[in-house]
Amino acid sequence: MSMRSKSPWILHYNTGGCNGCDIEILAALGPKYDIERFGMLNRGNPKQSDILLVTGPVTLKCKNVLRRLYLEMPEPKVVVAMGACTHGGGVFRHLYHVENGVNGIVPVDVWIPGCTPRIEAIIDGLIEGVEIWKGKTKEKEYLVGHGDDLLKKIGAIDD
Amino acid sequence: MMAILFTLFAPIIGGFMYGIERVVKARMQSRIGPPLLQPFYDFVKLMEKRPMMVHSFHAFMGIVFFISTWFAMAVLMLGNDLLIAVFFHIISILALTIGAFSVRSSYSIMGAMRELIHLVSYEPVIILVVVAFYLVTGSFDYRMILSADTIPLLKLPLVFIALVGTIPMLLHKSPFDIAEAHQEIIGGPDIEYSGPFYEAVYTGRWIEYVYVFFLVFLFGGSNYFVGGLLVVFTFLLIMAIDNSTARLDYRKMLKFAWFILIPLAIVNIFFLALGGNS
Numbered sequence: 001m002s003m004r005s006k007s008p009w010i011l012h013y014n015t016g017g018c019n020g021c022d023i024e025i026l027a028a029l030g031p032k033y034d035i036e037r038f039g040m041l042n043r044g045n046p047k048q049s050d051i052l053l054v055t056g057p058v059t060l061k062c063k064n065v066l067r068r069l070y071l072e073m074p075e076p077k078v079v080v081a082m083g084a085c086t087h088g089g090g091v092f093r094h095l096y097h098v099e100n101g102v103n104g105i106v107p108v109d110v111w112i113p114g115c116t117p118r119i120e121a122i123i124d125g126l127i128e129g130v131e132i133w134k135g136k137t138k139e140k141e142y143l144v145g146h147g148d149d150l151l152k153k154i155g156a157i158d159d
Numbered sequence: 160m161m162a163i164l165f166t167l168f169a170p171i172i173g174g175f176m177y178g179i180e181r182v183v184k185a186r187m188q189s190r191i192g193p194p195l196l197q198p199f200y201d202f203v204k205l206m207e208k209r210p211m212m213v214h215s216f217h218a219f220m221g222i223v224f225f226i227s228t229w230f231a232m233a234v235l236m237l238g239n240d241l242l243i244a245v246f247f248h249i250i251s252i253l254a255l256t257i258g259a260f261s262v263r264s265s266y267s268i269m270g271a272m273r274e275l276i277h278l279v280s281y282e283p284v285i286i287l288v289v290v291a292f293y294l295v296t297g298s299f300d301y302r303m304i305l306s307a308d309t310i311p312l313l314k315l316p317l318v319f320i321a322l323v324g325t326i327p328m329l330l331h332k333s334p335f336d337i338a339e340a341h342q343e344i345i346g347g348p349d350i351e352y353s354g355p356f357y358e359a360v361y362t363g364r365w366i367e368y369v370y371v372f373f374l375v376f377l378f379g380g381s382n383y384f385v386g387g388l389l390v391v392f393t394f395l396l397i398m399a400i401d402n403s404t405a406r407l408d409y410r411k412m413l414k415f416a417w418f419i420l421i422p423l424a425i426v427n428i429f430f431l432a433l434g435g436n437s
Contacts, residue, residue, distance in 0.1 A: 007200040036185060036192055050204070050208075138208070
């Protein structure tokens with residue numbers, strides 16, 4: 001069980017933010033902050049990832065893609081929401097095209113505050129996410145407030 | 160006895176090589192990098208994921224890839240015929256591509272096509288390497304090669320260069336990582352595998368490391384020290400190339416293999432057959 005926590009693979013998805021958070025994530029992969037020390041890799045593939053790292057306010061176009069990515073990740077999995085936009089929309093709050101954060105779409109385990117968060121905060125949040133991930137099991141997890149018609153619409157009804 | 164042990168522990172040796180590779184790669188980029196046992200942590204983690212498959216045939220082909228790669232290794236070590244082992248390695252690649260073609264993901268299908276282009280690029284060179292070994296030592300048996308009184312490298316310098324040129328294609332390293340192109344088609348043939356089934360593919364790749372670097376080791380002949388030195392040198396060279404180059408087009412890979420590497424190997428074999436010292 002403890003060996004498992006040494007290899008969290010990250011799926012990073014930007015749901016329409018300003019790319020500031022994404023640049024910070026790239027910096028975290030670089031020589032100075034190197035998150036591969038913890039065995040973390042940025043896989044970019046939902047089927048092989050353990051941590052979903054979401055940035056950006058969820059735009060209406062992105063909403064179902066985010067749901068679908070979440071459902072494609074095999075359990076145990078953890079969602080880490082990063083940046084002010086994911087918390088409630090940030091500077092995009094109450095605009096006509098956003099969903100005001102990820103809270104109503106996928107169940108979030110760790111929130112990383114800041115706009116943009118410092119890289120130390122990102123690493124801290126990811127480690128916190130790994131701690132939560134250690135306690136999770138293969139039990140299936142679901143979206144927030146989903147219905148069967150929604151699952152059918154995004155093609156995830158018969159997984 | 161030694162051969163059986165080597166075959167049985169091939170995944171573990173390959174895992175260590177992959178771990179060393181990740182550390183060396185990180186140090187070359189002046190990072191600290193993951194711990195040495197990182198591939199085995201990944202192994203345990205993938206084991207504990209919920210098994211999720213696209214359809215059963217696809218998952219089965221992932222497992223067949225692992226088993227047939229290991230079987231190719233076993234044939235190489237126990238069957239004592241290099242040529243047959245090369246053909247069994249082709250079967251393992253075919254299992255992977257058949258699995259990748261069987262799902263509807265366009266990335267997977269594109270990856271499988273590119274994997275076949277990889278096969279077309281590197282396999283003739285590998286076969287020429289085996290033929291060259293036969294000309295030098297008079298046998299396809301790796302034991303005869305390892306007990307030959309000459310160092311094959313001295314007679315086959317161009318063939319060795321050709322083999323080093325194909326290793327990035329075989330192991331999907333940077334100038335020729337076209338099939339698994341991580342920012343482009345996210346893993347290619349293995350994109351749809353997850354959990355324990357991805358583990359099979361992941362471990363199969365470790366065995367490929369052992370398979371390839373064993374071929375490099377054979378160039379040392381009976382002088383194991385030279386063989387070991389060659390393996391270390393090739394490993395570091397491949398890592399350096401991997402870190403310093405960008406991905407090429409598949410046409411360039413094919414042209415590089417067919418118009419540069421294969422003629423190099425053939426010229427060497429040609430002079431060898433004439434009896435001259437090339």
